[in-house]
Amino acid sequence: MQVTYKEAGVDVEAAERLIEKAKDMIASTFGPLVLNPIGGFASVLAIPSGLEEPVLVTSTDGVGTKLKIALISGRHKTVGIDLVAMCANDILTFGARPYFFLDYFACSRLKEDVYRDVIEGICEGCRRAGCALVGGETAEMPGFYGEGEYDLAGFIIGFVEKRRLVDGSKVKAGDLVLGLPSSGLHSNGFSLARKVLLDMRGLSLEDRLEGSEESLLETLLRPTRIYVDLVLGLASEVPIHGMAHVTGGGLPGNVKRVIPKGLAADIELHVEDIPSVFKAISSLGPVSMEEMLKTFNMGVGFVLIVDERDGQSVLKRLKEAGERVFLMGSIRPQWGKKVRITLVGGEEARTYEFD
Known part of the structure; x- marks a missing residue:
């Protein structure tokens, strides 16, 4: 008897269906700098206009064990906001405005309601930060995480005018x-x-x-x-x-x-x-x-x-x-x-x- 990937715990078709259902929600965060639709191998993005010397600022972060509270309670929307916030606030320290966000969602087995709530939270976080959710990775990893568990990571790209970069070098006594x-x-x-x-x-x-x-x-x-x-x-x-x-x-x-x-x-x-x-x-x-x-x-x-x-x-x-x-x-x-x-x-x- 032949064994399938699905029987091993990875349902590729289910993942594709979930992403398809989330497309409109994700696209609602897009602006004119996003040049290709959802579903490509990569995201094609324009550099913001109006910057004489644009400096790109990036960061990556997660939500840590706050996810345990989401798992215990079954409430998952807010951790998506957290994910964006942790990244957006980090690049903000350099004076950078967030433009693009990507997520990594890894789990033991995809559950539609959990995935939907997390992505909805990420989209809300992107709206609050003023950036677009332009891509991500959804990984089913049976045997790696406990049943029902998942982890999140976020990646953000922002820009700042070089002359307006804040790097701490101007901090002085008396400030x-x-x-x-x-x-x-x-x-x-x-x-x-x-x-x-x-x-x-x-x-x-x-x-x-x-x-x-x-x-x-x-x-x-x-x-x-x-x-x-x-x-x-x-x-x-x-x-x-x-x-x-x-x-x-x-x-x-x-x-x-x-x-x-x-x-x-x-x-x-x-x-x-x-x-x-x-x-x-x-x-x-x-x-x-x-x-x-x-x-x-x-x-x-x-x-x-x-x-x-x-x-x-x-x-x-x-x-x-x-x-x-x-x-x-x-x-x-x-x-x-x-x-x-x-x-x-x-x-x-x-x-x-x-x-």
């Missing part, structure tokens, strides 16, 4: 450090969050954390915020010296990446501004505040470094846009460690220093 609020955990630190909240403390996804008005599931699956429109709008009006996307490594691990040699960041973080989910993880673990700062965004998802003379103008513009913003500190000559974070208020008030 101000501003923080834009996160929407919650975003897509980092979920292994620690799950261990404390679900494994150690046995909370259910229907429970509410102290100080929260929503279920734990809603808190954990809230999608990563996409800062593209807000930050690029600001950058068109005010010079920005440096930017950091606060992901794995927290504030100290990411802010230091854009600070030149010989300089350091002095940051204040007010305890009252730290979202309840982080306070819950810290107290229920318990997890030390130093570990929390190195692992989570602690309520700050994106950091801007601007000239001291532009500080009030930036604060005014952001507040006029309805945006909450934290004036967190400043850049100074380095005489010790690279990042110093002082917690203000509460029992944990003290200073932490990080290389």
